[in-house]
Amino acid sequence: MRIVIIKYNAGNIFSVDYAMKRLGVEAEITGDLEKIKAADKVIFPGVGEAETTMNYLKEQHLDTLIKDLKQPVLGICIGMQLLCKSSEEAISGKVDCLGIFDEEVKLFIPDAQTHKVPHMGWNTIQVSDSPLFKGLPENPYFYYVHSYYATTGKDTIATTEYIHPFSASLHKNNFHAVQFHPEKSGKMGEIVLNNFLSL
Amino acid sequence: MLAKRIIPCLDIKDGQTVKGINFVNIRNVGDPVELGAEYSRQGADELVFLDITASHEGRKTFVDLVKRIAQNISIPFTVGGGIHELKDVDTLLCAGADKVSINSAAIKNPNLITEVAKNFGSQVATVAIDAKFENGEWTCFLNGGRIATDKKLFSWAKEAQERGAGEILFTSMNHDGVKQGFANEALAELSTSLSIPVIASGGAGTMEHFKDVFTKGKADAALAASIFHFHEIAIPDLKEYLSNEGIAVRRSI
Numbered sequence: 001m002r003i004v005i006i007k008y009n010a011g012n013i014f015s016v017d018y019a020m021k022r023l024g025v026e027a028e029i030t031g032d033l034e035k036i037k038a039a040d041k042v043i044f045p046g047v048g049e050a051e052t053t054m055n056y057l058k059e060q061h062l063d064t065l066i067k068d069l070k071q072p073v074l075g076i077c078i079g080m081q082l083l084c085k086s087s088e089e090a091i092s093g094k095v096d097c098l099g100i101f102d103e104e105v106k107l108f109i110p111d112a113q114t115h116k117v118p119h120m121g122w123n124t125i126q127v128s129d130s131p132l133f134k135g136l137p138e139n140p141y142f143y144y145v146h147s148y149y150a151t152t153g154k155d156t157i158a159t160t161e162y163i164h165p166f167s168a169s170l171h172k173n174n175f176h177a178v179q180f181h182p183e184k185s186g187k188m189g190e191i192v193l194n195n196f197l198s199l
Numbered sequence: 200m201l202a203k204r205i206i207p208c209l210d211i212k213d214g215q216t217v218k219g220i221n222f223v224n225i226r227n228v229g230d231p232v233e234l235g236a237e238y239s240r241q242g243a244d245e246l247v248f249l250d251i252t253a254s255h256e257g258r259k260t261f262v263d264l265v266k267r268i269a270q271n272i273s274i275p276f277t278v279g280g281g282i283h284e285l286k287d288v289d290t291l292l293c294a295g296a297d298k299v300s301i302n303s304a305a306i307k308n309p310n311l312i313t314e315v316a317k318n319f320g321s322q323v324a325t326v327a328i329d330a331k332f333e334n335g336e337w338t339c340f341l342n343g344g345r346i347a348t349d350k351k352l353f354s355w356a357k358e359a360q361e362r363g364a365g366e367i368l369f370t371s372m373n374h375d376g377v378k379q380g381f382a383n384e385a386l387a388e389l390s391t392s393l394s395i396p397v398i399a400s401g402g403a404g405t406m407e408h409f410k411d412v413f414t415k416g417k418a419d420a421a422l423a424a425s426i427f428h429f430h431e432i433a434i435p436d437l438k439e440y441l442s443n444e445g446i447a448v449r450r451s452i
Contacts, residue, residue, distance in 0.1 A: 188452075
């Protein structure tokens with residue numbers, strides 16, 4: 001099985017690679033269009049800023065490539081947000097994203113007394129019946145670090161409550177995405193990554 | 200519900216853990232990689248590694264160590280110590296660190312916070328503050344608490360937030376090492392005046408101190424070293440206690 005981690009101008013790609021190695025899987029980190037197209041599974045990870053990253057994806061022609069992928073794709077954190085329709089994380093206040101999911105990405109409004117932003121730390125998810133979440137206990141904890149969130153809608157397959165409910169996970173056709181960091185979420189995260197690899 | 204975080208802190212010198220650590224079942228008690236993995240297995244929510252090496256050679260060892268830690272744990276970790284410029288941050292992130300903790304360098308050059316946040320995102324920029332309460336106010340200190348500055352805790356923390364810090368790690372020098380509880384009054388004021396998370400450090404001695412720091416001190420996370428290293432408190436027991444006290448902690452590990 002050929003697994004590719006898309007390399008682009010975002011940080012935290014190494015930790016996904018390390019997580020794959022801990023699962024005994026070798027993944028290739030690459031920005032090469034042909035290699036990404038030919039992979040059996042594609043992981044679209046990252047920590048970064050939406051507008052800069054979208055511009056980079058366009059320059060590298062990764063935007064159309066990602067949209068046309070037919071094999072299972074897993075978006076993580078900013079990877080998930082970029083698969084949404086649009087994001088508020090832009091100088092102009094809105095940037096168009098890849099539009100796989102209908103959801104919009106919005107900024108959390110902090111409430112200093114109870115809710116800080118970024119949403120940082122371990123929070124529970126309420127899961128639906130999805131192959132990605134097979135074998136998880138009830139209300140498992142996952143590690144989050146983000147200031148923007150995807151709204152909930154028809155593609156939402158898991159939610160987390162912070163200030164209000166948001167999409168912890170989205171799914172449409174071959175596209176799967178999680179807002180949390182499975183590569184930093186201990187055993188629970190390993191279960192999700194293994195489930196993705198067995199899709 | 201967002202869980203309150205429990206964070207063990209390890210001091211590293213020349214690639215080895217400095218403070219004596221009293222774990223049975225670990226072959227090399229000084230090996231930070233094994234210790235990190237052990238804390239991770241016990242349910243630590245995050246780890247902090249502080250490099251207290253002075254030499255250039257020791258520094259290279261530390262970067263290599265960060266890489267090995269990243270390969271062996273599946274929870275977030277922060278590294279601090281010896282970070283002076285953007286390049287240092289880049290090196291540590293490329294080695295696999297999730298966040299960096301900046302202390303003295305941020306006081307000397309506050310623009311470093313802005314630069315780190317702009318280049319790598321706020322989530323990477325933890326600003327650590329060592330402060331001491333004397334003459335009715337909290338004064339910030341440099342170089343591990345050796346040199347007093349003209350910066351005051353609350354205004355400096357606010358400035359760090361405005362410059363893009365993702366969290367504040369506040370150590371009370373009055374409480375550190377005394378094991379009589381955290382600086383809850385100052386922590387509560389800090390936590391309610393900021394919109395970013397606050398990690399409390401200094402003073403942990405009993406499980407009740409952790410309950411108090413989350414309730415009275417309104418902290419988002421609590422950091423401790425020796426009570427974990429010397430097995431005075433085991434993390435699973437602490438989490439069970441906190442959970443029974445009605446505090447949200449991560450139990451599924």
